[in-house]
Amino acid sequence: MITWPFTTLTPYEERWSLDGVALNGPTSASGLNRFAKTDGGGFWTCQQKFFFHRPAQIKAARAIEALLDGGATSIIIPAFERPFAPYPNGYSAHLVPHSDGTPFSDDTLYEGGLIDVTLAADAALRATTLQLSVTAVAPLEGGERFSIVHPVLGKRLYTVASVGEVSGGVQQIKCRPPLREAATAGTELDFDKPGCIMRLANARDFLSALNVARHMTCEAVWVESFDAS
Template identity: 40%
Template sequence: MPITVHLCRFQFRDVDFRRVGQITDGGTSLSGISEQIEVDGGGYWRLDATNGSTRTRETGLAWRALSDILDGGATAVDVLVCDLFFAPVAGHPLTPHSDATPFSDKSLYVSSGASFTAAAAPLRATRLTISGVAELPLIGGEVFSIRHVFWGNRTYRIIGIEGDVVTIRPPLREAIDAGTELNFDTPRCQMHLAPGFQVSLTTNIGRYGSCALSLVEDMRKPA
């Protein structure tokens, strides 16, 4: 099982978590309209985190360890997306640690209280029938993850809602059984270091440092 990376540990000020892909031009019609065709199978997730901090001894050591864990992109990790602010929860929640350990201010794990499961759905499905409860209704834009049997933790975003049916992107990476849990509290995605990106270990006066990270969804075929 991949190691879980807690992005909130490094206090990144800017985090861009987005779905990217590829389209091709399908040609121009007689009316002059250019047809754009998606050829990426739904795209993949990319995460760019910048303006992070390694000011303390603990975060500095964690950053050093992470640089070797990522192994230049050879090793996949489970990245905690830290999206609880946009989860279906009232108020201003804290982003939780998956292992329920305290934060630096000694506050404990805070759950959104969201609990959802999905009906059985095939590979590449884009619509899920779900049931569950939450403090706030789903309105679209929420992120959740599913722990698949072979593909591990994968992240999905809700883009439409019709009753108990939600439309998601990207399409399901793997078929799911009835009763599959949808994780809104601690959504995570299996990723690896983006090609060409190198983790910097530079420090100021040998102690303080800033950090940045660029990761892409691990789309290598499971063993």
């Protein structure tokens, strides 16, 4: 599956939100609106804004646009969570070579994650309370985002809604949305590079016209895709 090239095409603004979490019922006799929470927890939408001033960026954006087939093809959209991720000791990443100790052909290295968190117990479909085995992570405070790569639905995004006590290396959290798919103990929670499988919802207005200075803007509206990965 395509992954948005976050390093090359970094948004200067983005907003993730869960839509469809609650249903608005009829107005009562007293004039109050009634709301009911949906079991599935809604779906993610994401709005991102970009400014491209280098030819490599513009060509990369055009290539992605072509591959998305007007929104018919799903893509993994990373969330810009590095400033908020619970990196142990404040470090955001470390660089590692290939397994044989060699770098890439241009002498660059892989960027490896430092956060090590897994499920300490099985979690059912639509679970909102998770037991975590915390090996390498800063104290969770709530508001952090992570992903789980599910066997069928692939990479999904979650937010830590509240944090319980740590006991014996196990921490309880509440998350939203509810789990999209059941997960087994030992499943990794990706706090380093969270993201979600999405579809482009504004294909017609995705890329702006190329201006006289050969600059281009991009405003992407993404909607969570539930096709199998």
